[in-house]
Amino acid sequence: AQSVAQPEDQVNVAEGNPLTVKCTYSVSGNPYLFWYVQYPNRGLQFLLKYITGDNLVKGSYGFEAEFNKSQTSFHLKKPSALVSDSALYFCAVREGDTGFQKLVFGTGTRLLVSP
Amino acid sequence: GAGVSQSPSNKVTEKGKDVELRCDPISGHTALYWYRQRLGQGLEFLIYFQGNSAPDKSGLPSDRFSAERTGESVSTLTIQRTQQEDSAVYLCASSPTSGPSYEQYFGPGTRLTVT
Numbered sequence: 001a002q003s004v005a006q007p008e009d010q011v012n013v014a015e016g017n018p019l020t021v022k023c024t025y026s027v028s029g030n031p032y033l034f035w036y037v038q039y040p041n042r043g044l045q046f047l048l049k050y051i052t053g054d055n056l057v058k059g060s061y062g063f064e065a066e067f068n069k070s071q072t073s074f075h076l077k078k079p080s081a082l083v084s085d086s087a088l089y090f091c092a093v094r095e096g097d098t099g100f101q102k103l104v105f106g107t108g109t110r111l112l113v114s115p
Numbered sequence: 116g117a118g119v120s121q122s123p124s125n126k127v128t129e130k131g132k133d134v135e136l137r138c139d140p141i142s143g144h145t146a147l148y149w150y151r152q153r154l155g156q157g158l159e160f161l162i163y164f165q166g167n168s169a170p171d172k173s174g175l176p177s178d179r180f181s182a183e184r185t186g187e188s189v190s191t192l193t194i195q196r197t198q199q200e201d202s203a204v205y206l207c208a209s210s211p212t213s214g215p216s217y218e219q220y221f222g223p224g225t226r227l228t229v230t
Contacts, residue, residue, distance in 0.1 A: 032215045032216055034218060036221075041223075042223055042224075043119070043206055043208075043221035043222050043223045043224050044158075044206070044208075044221040045221070046218040046219070046220070049216070049218055051216045090157065090158070092158075094215050102160045102163065102171075102173075102174070103148075103160070103219065104160075105157040105158040106157055107156060107157040108156075108157055
């Protein structure tokens with residue numbers, strides 16, 4: 001069964017500095033990888049996804065993620081953090097090309113960007 | 116266009132009572148998902164609907180939980196004889212189809228508190 005791990009409960013970064021939120025996954029087939037963000041008292045918003053193709057995926061709000069097959073990682077990155085990026089970030093993985101495969105979420109990483 | 120909507124936004128109920136949560140997916144989305152998010156935890160898959168196919172109920176935690184969907188529209192999640200451990204945020208999501216590459220669009224959630 002597929003699984004995803006977010007090893008950091010919280011990441012602290014100063015505004016203007018680069019940020020990285022880590023994610024590693026485990027699947028037996030081809031992975032479909034997603035990042036979502038959750039602001040307080042709101043549902044999850046889609047940021048970006050990796051399906052196939054270029055290992056560097058660009059998404060909303062200046063975020064990007066790098067798919068690394070050998071390290072089974074899909075870390076979320078942003079070159080310059082904003083205070084408004086402070087939120088809860090979830091990595092998710094789904095495997096399989098046919099039929100229904102549920103989306104498995106990590107436990108989330110809280111990002112705090114200080115002014 | 117309109118996103119996924121859920122009602123009520125908050126529900127406080129007494130232990131042992133039944134509750135019904137509602138989800139209105141994005142128009143035209145054939146796939147609908149329910150998740151549970153306990154405080155400080157990731158998302159837990161509950162149930163999935165795809166068009167008129169039989170739902171995937173593999174994530175429902177007990178027979179107190181059930182869900183229905185009318186065609187490709189509204190869905191209701193019912194929890195009977197609520198317990199305190201049912202307290203959580205219940206999130207609904209929809210996607211254009213159930214294909215693995217499609218991202219899910221989430222509603223704002225219903226916060227359920229069982230006293």
